[in-house]
Amino acid sequence: MIKVIVNGCLGKMGKVLTKSIFDDEAFELVAGVSREINETTSYNAYSNILDINEKADVIIDFSNPTTLKDMLTYSKKTKTPLVIATTGYTNEELNMISEHSKEVPVFHSSNMSLGVNLMLKLVEISAKALSNFDIEIIEKHHNRKVDAPSGTALMLANEIQAVLDNEFNFGRHGKNAKRKENEIGIHAVRGGTIVGDHSVIFAGKDEIVELNHTALSKEIFAQGSLQAAKFIVNKENGYYNMKDIVSL
Incomplete structure (x- = not known):
C-alpha cells in the first residue's frame, strides 16, 4: 500500500483526490496539508507541511505556488x-x-x-505539418481559477514553440493588434464551473484544423496523479513527467 500526503487537501481538487485515495485499495492517506483547516477530516490535517510527523511514500501536490518552498524543504529532509x-x-x-x-x-x-498528454503529441505533429498556418490557443476554466493562462495552455504553447520557435502573444487587444506572422496567440476565458477546455486552432488559407480537449470532471486529474504516484515511488532521483508513463 502506498502511503500518501496530499498538499492542498481541502481545496476543490484536493477533496476529489482524497476521495479517490480512499476508494483505491492501493493507497493510504496518512496526512493532508491545507493553509486553512476549516473543517473536520478523517485524517490528520496540518496547516504547514513541516509539522507533519507521519511517514509517507509520496506527496501529491494540488495546492498553490506559495507552499512550494516548505514542500521542497520537507521532501528533501524526509527524501519523500x-x-x-x-x-x-x-x-x-x-x-x-x-x-x-x-x-x-x-x-x-x-x-x-x-x-x-495525447493532445500534446498531436499538437507537436500538427505544428510540424502545418508550419505555415496561424496558430491560436484558447483555454477556458471556472471563475475561481487564479492563474492565467493555464498551465496546460502553456504546455501546448511550449510544444509548438519547440517546433517553430514562434513568439507568444497573450490576450491580443488594442487598435494595432494585427496578427504577427510568427506568433502563438494565447487567450484565457473564465466563467461558471468550467472544469477545463483547451483548443488549439491551426488556421490556414481556406481551411482550419482544430484540436480540442474538454475535461468533464476533476476525477481525471486525480486518477492521473495516482498513476504518477505509482510510477514515482520506486524511481531514482530525477525529473519525470507524463511522457514517461504515457505511451504515444
Whole structure:
C-alpha cells in the first residue's frame, strides 16, 4: 500500500483526490496539508507541511505556488518523492523544482490527464505539418481559477514553440493588434464551473484544423496523479513527467 500526503487537501481538487485515495485499495492517506483547516477530516490535517510527523511514500501536490518552498524543504529532509500538479509557477520556482529533482524523485505536470498528454503529441505533429498556418490557443476554466493562462495552455504553447520557435502573444487587444506572422496567440476565458477546455486552432488559407480537449470532471486529474504516484515511488532521483508513463 502506498502511503500518501496530499498538499492542498481541502481545496476543490484536493477533496476529489482524497476521495479517490480512499476508494483505491492501493493507497493510504496518512496526512493532508491545507493553509486553512476549516473543517473536520478523517485524517490528520496540518496547516504547514513541516509539522507533519507521519511517514509517507509520496506527496501529491494540488495546492498553490506559495507552499512550494516548505514542500521542497520537507521532501528533501524526509527524501519523500513528489507528484506536483500545481500550476502558476514562476520560472524561478520551476528552476527550484528542477534542482530539487537532483536529490529527490519529482514527477511534474501541469495537467495529469491522459487525453491532454495525447493532445500534446498531436499538437507537436500538427505544428510540424502545418508550419505555415496561424496558430491560436484558447483555454477556458471556472471563475475561481487564479492563474492565467493555464498551465496546460502553456504546455501546448511550449510544444509548438519547440517546433517553430514562434513568439507568444497573450490576450491580443488594442487598435494595432494585427496578427504577427510568427506568433502563438494565447487567450484565457473564465466563467461558471468550467472544469477545463483547451483548443488549439491551426488556421490556414481556406481551411482550419482544430484540436480540442474538454475535461468533464476533476476525477481525471486525480486518477492521473495516482498513476504518477505509482510510477514515482520506486524511481531514482530525477525529473519525470507524463511522457514517461504515457505511451504515444
